[in-house]
Amino acid sequence: MTKTILTVSALSLMASATLALADGHQDRTGWPESFTLGTASQGGTYFAYGSGWANLVAEELGISGGGEITGGPMQNMALVHTGEIAFGLTTLGPAFESLTGNNPIAPGLQMTNACAMFPMYQTPFSITTLSSSGITSVADIPAGSRIGFGPAGSTSDTYFPRMMETLGVDFERRNGGWSDLGGQLQDGLLDVIAFAAGVPVPAVSQLEVQADINIIEFTEDEQAQILETYPVAPFQISADSYSTIDADVRSVSMWNFAIANCELPESFVYAVVDVIMSDNERMVNIHRASRSTIPENYDRNNVLMWHPGAARWFTENAGAMIDDGMIHQDM
Template structure:
């Protein structure tokens, strides 16, 4: 028998030693990892809930730690939970995140929530409206004097829809606050006249309505879209005609970008592995929700609000992507970056 066909005993011992050393090194790298992480999502029936539930399943199965999701009031709530350390991870839209980062939120005026770090881009959240087909409501102007569900109190939709309607001159709207599933039920029970929401497409509560009722969906006119682009840190968005069976043509809208966030004290190695889990296998995220088609590393530039976590910075840099100096956390600033301006606003330049 040719001994050259098999490794020597000495070689096997060396190989086994290297494997054991590698396993110990990996264990050391994870020695400061949390045993459990909590992810703040949003209301039941919204895209955050679906995306977040799928994400924590992947974290638990592939990173080997317990990950749980919690239904919350949405981005404002999630930003607060992560800032205070009550949750390790959260999902936010950049508009609410900016309000809290700068201490400009009405409910927490003057409290800048800077214990939060940006992780990875998720997708855009467009604003959309659904009514029953026989409601007689055909456009935003028709919402005057009507009962309109706008999502849970403190969520992105509930914060922005009232301001949008006021800017567009839609008056005397009776706003209703509840989670997406409840507002869909209000509509079918005729306790609401319209359901104005915002979430990654398709919105599961809208899909459920469409399966059970004849509905009408609409967006904005070009003039309304332009007015909102001038007044708010949003981007133009077109809802594709094939998003729902009830749509016959694309709808003009505006949108905010969503990002995952984490507490600043999360271990760098954990955040790096989380970034790899999400961004190295985008097709796995797309099976969780179609909106994850936009969960791509190159969209990191959409965040001009919060500093990135060092683990996220390392991931982007290793993949050839530049993180602007203003988005580096203080602990990663060089002398040259010392005078770099802090994040102060959402980039409202249309793509």
């Protein structure tokens, strides 16, 4: 697995952090000296969101840690399951496929050692083109169009091609990081980019500054077809997400969850979840998609086993009702 590591050294443990740790996180038995969080490609929401929360946790807990560029949800499930990295970000669709042995990185391997930590946000599926293309709807996409679906194995690459086929679109499939695909769209090497990422997607925000673009919504019938066929929910991309749109855009979405290797110490994962979930404003400052990174969304997880430390945090601090059968137990 090829990957690039971007490790950010934590700041020295400040007096305030020392007090906070003394108050709630005294037991550091078995804690790692450093940690790595798997994100995705640069230009996507995972990279911005994940790198931000990794740095926040490192600073608050006084541990060296940071984000790592990966291939996205599928690879993150594999890396966290094997313990190659401590934490990762995934979407519940790829998580389900990984648990059932259908992860293309290791076909047949049931990746049951990756546990849920906390809810992140919904990933909308959205379509972007240059205005000069004349494409203003899914039906307008010409046969044989070159469509960029993001990194191979990503949520977008796993589900968006299937959705396009369901809607009758004939296309050439292309892969790459979101920033690279945005450049290819501007250079005329792609006709469409099909994004599955939390909004605003950094690559789209950059594109609309540099070019005139169209952000295309699904019709009601198209949305209904996708909802009937795939594990997604209805979603509206709000008009304030991009300067290009002046009304909400009809879409569909999947929930994203942060994951942890199930064997990490309970007290460590509890402390990490506490940093993230106890102050939503800090997370929103990292990325606006974090408006959904709130305790009450814990029940959006119906796929992954919970890490015991995370389950304890939500039970003690958010009144969560998590069935014992959904909490990972050491064998």
